[in-house]
Each structure stands twice: as C-alpha cells, then as structure tokens.
Amino acid sequence: MAAKYITIAREIKRRILSQEYAASAALPDQFALAAEFETSRMTIQQAMRQLIVEGLVYTRQGQGTFIRKNFLQQSRWDLPGSDYFGATKTWENVGQVTSKIIRFELRFPTEKEQASLLVGPDDPVYDFIRLRLLEGEPMSLEFTLMPVNLVPGLNRGHLESSVFRYVQDDLALKIMGSYRIVRALKPGAEDKQYLNCEETDPVLEVEQVIYLEDGTPLEYAHCHYRYDHGGIIVVNNG
C-alpha cells in the first residue's frame, strides 16, 4: 500500500493529464483538496511537493498552484549507451545491443585515476574496454575503470551482458548519481579502428564518474560515441 500522499499525487496527476483540471488555471486550493481527500493539509502539501519535483505543477505563495504548460521534461538523464539510468532501455527501442570485449585487465591506478576513484595507489582496479554494437553496427567505445574491492568477481560474462545488473542485483549496490563531462574530440587510433571513424568524423566523449549512494566512486569511464548515432539529452528543472 503506497503512502497516502503518493496516492493523492497520482490521482491529481491523472486529472491533469486527462485535463480534468484546466491547463494554465489554478488547481483547487490545498484546503479544498484536503477536504476532498479527507486528509490533512500537510499531506496535500507533501503530494504537491511530489508533483513539483516531477515538474507537473508549480506553486506561488498568495496565488495558488498551477499546471506547467510543458511538463514533458524529466529531471533525470537519458544517456543512450550507458549501462546505467535506463539507457539500455532507450536502446532496446531502437535495436539489439551487443558488447565486444577489447580488453579486460587488472592493474594499479595512476594518480589521476586515484583521485577520480578515491582509492590508494595499491588498490587494484579493473581496466576494461568494450565496443558496443547496435544491430551489429559499432556505436560506442567505452574505457572503464572500477575498483576491485567494490566489484569482486567481475568477469567477462558480466561485461558482455550488463555490469550494471551485476552491481545492482548480485552485489546489491545502489547507485546514487553521476558526474559527467561531455566533449567533442578528434578521433583517436582506437576510434578509427573500432568505431570505423574517418579522420573528419568527430567523436562525442563522455567522461564520467558514477557514485554509489554513500558517495563512493564506483566507476570512472571515458565513453566515445559515433557522432552520427544521436546525442545526449539533458534536462534541467528549476
């Protein structure tokens, strides 16, 4: 049984989407909603906070609660090509994605990598490169580092299916967020070899650190995408 405020938020969302509440008009005030749902005003406010976070409505003190004209925006990433954040799902809509392992090694981290992963010089890391193919066509090349002590037992099978699923389901680690830098680059030797880039084909690079819920860095990666396989969508609210 979901919390009452969640249930109420869902119902109000339904009414907005089915246009039972006129767009660009004010919603019933919180007292009226509290009466209708036979609850306290605090609970209505909690439901409203939920809808605000979802980008569906906004409030103005002294005026009321209003529906956003455009609430299609999500407040999270949709990065086609990462294991993480449901991006694989985005790809599944497009076609079958497979992975080819180019490298899978163990080594000690460099200074820059120690800083990115918050590990010491003697803490071993996995170092692997994967070529991701969409319907057999090369799409992205991913250079990944992960601390061994966080992801014990990682093997080639996981790399070929989904490292994310292994981390989340088998190791029960929870991912909190990410820090990413996006750039355009000239193609390097590996990009030409594996992504079939010509000299004039730009590469979209995403350098990223993925964090667990307590802030421990789980992964430090450089992902190279072919420029003609779509872009990265980023949405920002408020």
Add this chain to the structure above:
Amino acid sequence: MAAKYITIAREIKRRILSQEYAASAALPDQFALAAEFETSRMTIQQAMRQLIVEGLVYTRQGQGTFIRKNFLQQSRWDLPGSDYFGATKTWENVGQVTSKIIRFELRFPTEKEQASLLVGPDDPVYDFIRLRLLEGEPMSLEFTLMPVNLVPGLNRGHLESSVFRYVQDDLALKIMGSYRIVRALKPGAEDKQYLNCEETDPVLEVEQVIYLEDGTPLEYAHCHYRYDHGGIIVVNNG
C-alpha cells in the same frame, strides 16, 4: 528571518563541513536534533529534506542519516558559454567574454520552430546569431530564436551584453529550466568562417529550449562550441 528549517539545515551543514560530525558516521537521530534545536521532528525532517536535495546527506529507514562521502556535486548545470545558469560567471574566471552580432532579424517561424517554441505560424520571432569571444578568441557561435511577444524591445545592445539579464531584470521573467541535446558535429560553413574550424575540427553542438517557470518556451537555440574550449559538465543526483 529565514524559516527555522532553513536555519537548522544551515547549521547542520556547517557542522558537516567543519567535520564536527564524523564523516561516514550517522548523524544524531531526528528526535535528538528536535530536542537540541527545540523544535518538532517535522521541522527537522524538513531541514533534512533540504540537505538531501543539496546532496549532503542521505537517509535510510531503520538505520539513520548519513553524510555522503562526496558532496561536491551540484544538481544543476554548469554550461560554459550560455547566458544562463551562471555560466557567464564561469567564464569570467577565465577571461573577458565579448559578443559579436552576426545577424539580427525578425521573421515567422518554421513548423519545427513552432513546435519547439509552442507558437503559431504568424507569431513573429527574433532570429539572431552571435559569435562569442573569449579574450578576443572565437569560442562559440549561437543561433537563437525567441518569440517577440515574450521579449518585446530586444535590441542589439542586449545581444552584446546579456539577453539573460534583460529578460530577468528588465522584463522580470523567471526561468524554470531547460531541455538540451548535446551532439558532436562536423563543422559547417559558418563554423569554419567564424570559429576558424578546420575540416577535421569537431564542433560540440548544444540544441536547447529554455523554459519560463510556467513552461512557456523562451528560447530555442543551437550553440556551437569549439572542441578545444572545454566541455560541458553535467551532474546527476539520485
């Protein structure tokens, strides 16, 4: 006078940053904090919600409230090169930014532009192109469209200083968020002409729609960045 929960959140934040609370240990529980700050537990929870949003702490039912190991991440964009989101400030740390107006016209929107800006075919739009220079060196080329009825009185002076400031300070419009797609592109004719791109120099393109707080699209733009002038930082929490 700030709200009590804000004051409490600030105080707890101070303690965390000054390491009065041991990192990776649990904070005092909400009952203890409520007693200490002589308030109700609801107010403490509101303060905690604030700190959670800021990425400083996280909670686990049945366990407690914990400090994130890495709370440097922000939950907002930092896009060097846009008028918006304090990015100009980012640049000011680097050097003096100036704008050169390549085009400034009025016209009617195409179908795609009507869809992006949510305007009709007979609603006029500003269409301008600006070259942005850092210390005199070309850095980005921005193709912008804005509905005339939202931004009356826009002139070349605003384009040269800051459209954002005009919109926010003089017109008192409030910006809510953005929707962006990031790509790598081969350089086009304008990129070669104004950004001095060679044939092999990739371009980082950001296609963006910026929204006002009620969801009305304010701006539809394509921004082209030289590949060697840094990347775009994106942070995601939760």
Add this chain to the structure above:
DNA sequence: GAGTGGTCTAGACCACAGC
C-alpha cells in the same frame, strides 16, 4: 524488542498577492 526514519493528523500562525 529497540531504535531509526516515514507518514500522518488537526490544528495554528505567518507571508504574500490581489481586490
């Protein structure tokens, strides 16, 4: 069972906008 955060109540007063 004990201790934690999550939710909820039934009110109260404050801050702000509009008439």
Add this chain to the structure above:
DNA sequence: CTGTGGTCTAGACCACTCG
C-alpha cells in the same frame, strides 16, 4: 480584508533494520 501557499507544533502510528 480575504484567500492563497509556507511554516510549524506535539504528538501518533507505521515500516524498516539490527542485534
């Protein structure tokens, strides 16, 4: 002044984790 959302109280019970 009226109506709105914002904050706050003092308590209650529930859900979850751990020893």
